[in-house]
């Protein structure tokens with residue numbers, strides 16, 4: 489196996505990491521089986537095509553680093569939320585060819601990336617044990633086993649048995665205490681951070697320790713129950729919080745507005761109510777959409793209407809994007825900010841009929857040239873690329889929920905579990 493001496497991404501000089509954890513750079517990888525937990529949870533189209541490969545590309549420096557240091561590389565990841573059972577549309581198999589293409593400059597012409605159709609068990613073990621130095625194996629979706637999210641020790645041990653060294657490069661999943669991010673570290677001798685993990689933590693840490701003010705957080709997307717709790721903590725730091733996307737309707741419900749068939753987390757109404765009260769008490773501007781693009785179905789062919797005001801939405805319609813008055817309201821706040829963090833699209837941007845709000849907010853963030861701007865999250869990153877404004881964002885992060893929790897000052901379990909230096 490020959491590697492060119494001057495290939496791109498591993499030559500990137502990352503700043504010294506701010507954390508006292510072992511780095512992949514501290515380890516002797518030669519001839520070792522190195523299991524790298526990556527976050528290849530990439531957005532897929534309904535026919536299985538990769539819509540945005542940022543999360544894969546961002547992991548290349550770590551993979552290439554390991555290959556150049558003659559490791560036997562084993563990659564593992566989750567994709568989507570298959571709830572502990574194999575789901576064909578959530579297989580990582582389509583990622584193999586894509587990854588092979590991205591690694592073209594470091595692999596021999598006839599060299600393939602191997603794939604194990606189950607992340608544990610006989611087949612995975614056999615392929616892993618027969619890897620040669622410089623070869624790469626990708627394991628099937630970890631979440632096809634319920635034990636992964638339960639952080640089951642026996643499952644974590646099975647994963648650990650595949651390797652001699654464990655590296656976590658999955659910043660996007662570092663807020664999860666799962667078998668592949670936390671449990672495994674109890675069964676391996678050395679657990680180290682990958683280069684992407686280091687880069688994300690270093691960047692976020694520096695940018696957000698003492699953010700220039702006004703500090704504006706924009707929260708949207710669909711993982712309402714996961715992320716609504718973060719707002720409580722953000723209210724301690726932010727000067728304004730902008731809520732859009734699927735996150736907005738739980739709040740509008742609390743304010744007494746019926747929102748038809750829009751996404752509402754009925755068991756999170758109390759949290760939303762408390763956040764609204766805290767914002768008022770602290771004088772934090774809390775912006776909710778004032779108008780909406782309503783649809784008769786969750787479909788690109790839906791019939792749409794703009795709805796404004798605080799009256800009840802027609803009961804059979806759902807809000808899938810923010811409307812023009814909300815865009816103006818949000819853009820004015822964004823224009824005054826000096827630090828902006830954005831996680832979660834403003835609407836169902838994957839469908840052109842509902843992408844306008846997200847694109848307009850992307851434009852507003854991009855045009856604030858005086859602000860430090862951070863956009864994070866698998867889908868938000870896809871959206872910012874689609875909008876055409878990605879190159880005007882200060883930092884694009886592979887983590888959504890992870891960056892919000894890191895920003896809150898929470899210890900990320902996937903980082904805490906790594907070996908101290």
Ligand SMILES: Nc1ncnc2c1ncn2[C@@H]1O[C@H](COP(=O)(O)OP(=O)(O)O)[C@@H](O)[C@H]1O
Nearest residue numbers: 709710711733734808835836865866867868888
């Ligand atoms: N009003 C809405 N109703 C339903 N889903 C929405 C709405 N607005 C945005 N979404 C969806 O939110 C998803 C992204 O949410 P999330 O995973 O939390 O963001 P990220 O990946 O950036 O962290 C997108 O697939 C988008 O279609």
Ligand SMILES: O=C(OP(=O)(O)O)[C@H](O)COP(=O)(O)O
Nearest residue numbers: 527529660661865866887888889
């Ligand atoms: O996509 C992810 O997070 P994000 O949607 O907050 O960016 C991560 O892969 C974590 O996935 P999870 O929220 O199903 O644990």
Ligand SMILES: [Mg+2]
Nearest residue numbers: 865866867888
């Ligand atoms: Mg997402």
